[in-house]
Amino acid sequence: MGRPDGPRDPIAGPETPQAPFPLKLRGPVIKGFGRGSREATPTTFTSLLTGNQVCKTNPNASHQLGIPTANIPLSGLGICGHSDLSSGIYYGWCTLDHSSISAQTSATSVPSATNDTSRPAQSSSHAVADLEYSSSKPSSDTVYPTVLSIGYNPYYKNEQRSIEIHILHNFSEDFYGAALSLIVLGFIRPEYDYVSKDALVEDIREDIRVAQRSLARETYGAWKGDAWLRGEGDNAEEHAGKSRDGVGQRDGVGMSQME
Numbered sequence: 001m002g003r004p005d006g007p008r009d010p011i012a013g014p015e016t017p018q019a020p021f022p023l024k025l026r027g028p029v030i031k032g033f034g035r036g037s038r039e040a041t042p043t044t045f046t047s048l049l050t051g052n053q054v055c056k057t058n059p060n061a062s063h064q065l066g067i068p069t070a071n072i073p074l075s076g077l078g079i080c081g082h083s084d085l086s087s088g089i090y091y092g093w094c095t096l097d098h099s100s101i102s103a104q105t106s107a108t109s110v111p112s113a114t115n116d117t118s119r120p121a122q123s124s125s126h127a128v129a130d131l132e133y134s135s136s137k138p139s140s141d142t143v144y145p146t147v148l149s150i151g152y153n154p155y156y157k158n159e160q161r162s163i164e165i166h167i168l169h170n171f172s173e174d175f176y177g178a179a180l181s182l183i184v185l186g187f188i189r190p191e192y193d194y195v196s197k198d199a200l201v202e203d204i205r206e207d208i209r210v211a212q213r214s215l216a217r218e219t220y221g222a223w224k225g226d227a228w229l230r231g232e233g234d235n236a237e238e239h240a241g242k243s244r245d246g247v248g249q250r251d252g253v254g255m256s257q258m259e
């Protein structure tokens, strides 16, 4: 589906999160398709044919957005019966547990959704560099605003669904392998195909503004204190049906395994 013409709503969702929200997800940050943010990284090598120095750039560079997205495995949606959750763009809060970066993550290797576990070059946020994100030192106590895409990325025609989370924060380093806990509180829009990469980037920038405004509401801010974001309630059954402070907590989605 192509993007409809016309202006977008400045805020998404009702005054209080409504079913099926909140949705709770957790999983290790894995390597995605390498399109989110990498700069064209020229590699110089000596041609075997001519003996000359040749400079080669990443062939995917023209597809890259300048908006890094932390991928987590899709498995948890299925574990708790949310496999049928509509694809689309959502917003919420997340935390990162850097202590769970383990032996799987090294200077040369990162956990990955594919067989390619090689460590990518440092991500870059150049397409959102002008947006005023906080840049405090990351800690597991920090709750970050996020905007995320769940789906097939029609612009890139992916064959597998993925969960891709852009965190509204400036990080000085990548965090593959960290456990990411997420509370999804609202739906922004369906996924669209776009006439150009610039049009996709412009809509993602608007998604970021919509998420910021939507999360600024008091009833949405209240979820920053939820125990799920402190790493608790990993067992979905134990979590289901509980409520806190009169805010309905309908279900939990555990994503502690990599696919």
Ligand SMILES: Cc1cc2nc3c(=O)[nH]c(=O)nc-3n(C[C@H](O)[C@H](O)[C@H](O)COP(=O)(O)O)c2cc1C
Pocket (backbone or CB within 6 Å): 032, 033, 034, 035, 036, 037, 065, 068, 069, 070, 071, 089, 147, 148, 149, 152, 153, 154, 155, 156, 164, 165, 166, 190, 191, 192, 193, 200, 204, 207, 208
């Ligand atoms: C807020 C947000 C909105 C997005 N909207 C779309 C969309 O409408 N259509 C689309 O094809 N991809 C969309 N994407 C996905 C990007 O195409 C995706 O993040 C990019 O391909 C990077 O993938 P990678 O991190 O796996 O390399 C969106 C991503 C984010 C974070």
Ligand SMILES: Nc1ncnc2c1ncn2[C@@H]1O[C@H](COP(=O)(O)OP(=O)(O)O)[C@@H](O)[C@H]1O
Pocket (backbone or CB within 6 Å): 029, 030, 031, 032, 033, 034, 035, 036, 037, 038, 067, 068, 069, 070, 071, 120, 123, 124, 125, 165, 166, 167, 168, 169, 170, 171, 173, 174, 175, 176
């Ligand atoms: N603000 C951010 N939001 C999400 N991920 C970020 C952010 N800043 C840095 N990163 C890092 O960038 C990685 C994603 O970069 P990206 O180019 O999209 O590659 P990939 O294809 O591996 O998802 C994340 O896994 C994370 O380690």
